[in-house]
Amino acid sequence: AQRVTQPEKLLSVFKGAPVELKCNYSYSGSPELFWYVQYSRQRLQLLLRHISRESIKGFTADLNKGETSFHLKKPFAQEEDSAMYYCALSLRDGQNFVFGPGTRLSVLP
């Protein structure tokens, strides 16, 4: 079965510091990987998907099939980045969406 792990429940960094939110997955095939973000009192929204290979709000994520990882990175964290971040996996057919447990990022002033 597919599984997504995010080892850190809470990650605190200072403003301007680099940040990396870890995500590992287990799936034998070729999944699609996503990062979703949920700001306080807002709905979940898509941040990144690996197939688009783009940078959103300064965040990037690279799929490492060898390490089965999809870590989210940003070189200089901003206070407005404070939110809950979920890594998610989907099979190629778009079904079977699995979310990781989430990491709460807190960017301190």
Added chain:
Amino acid sequence: GAVVSQHPSWVICKSGTSVKIECRSLDFQATTMFWYRQFPKQSLMLMATSNEGSKATYEQGVEKDKFLINHASLTLSTLTVTSAHPEDSSFYICSARTSPTYEQYFGPGTRLTVT
């Protein structure tokens, strides 16, 4: 674009009654809608996947007779919690997906409290 709404946003009901939650895609046609459940400070757990015009596919451990899902049109899916009990109290979130992309657009969620 790509807005998903849910109604109601918050509902309180008595134990034993049924509650219907609506999920609508406002500006696009959703061939697939997903229903999730989220307990406090926990991640989203997929409950079921529904494709327009066909029966929903439930995840293991989700009682299909208790959580009735109907996806009658390309813009509306409903989740009915039948004979609700206090343990059904949770945050229910729907999402909708257009074809051929895999991106899901999420609704704001519905908080159900069963007393």
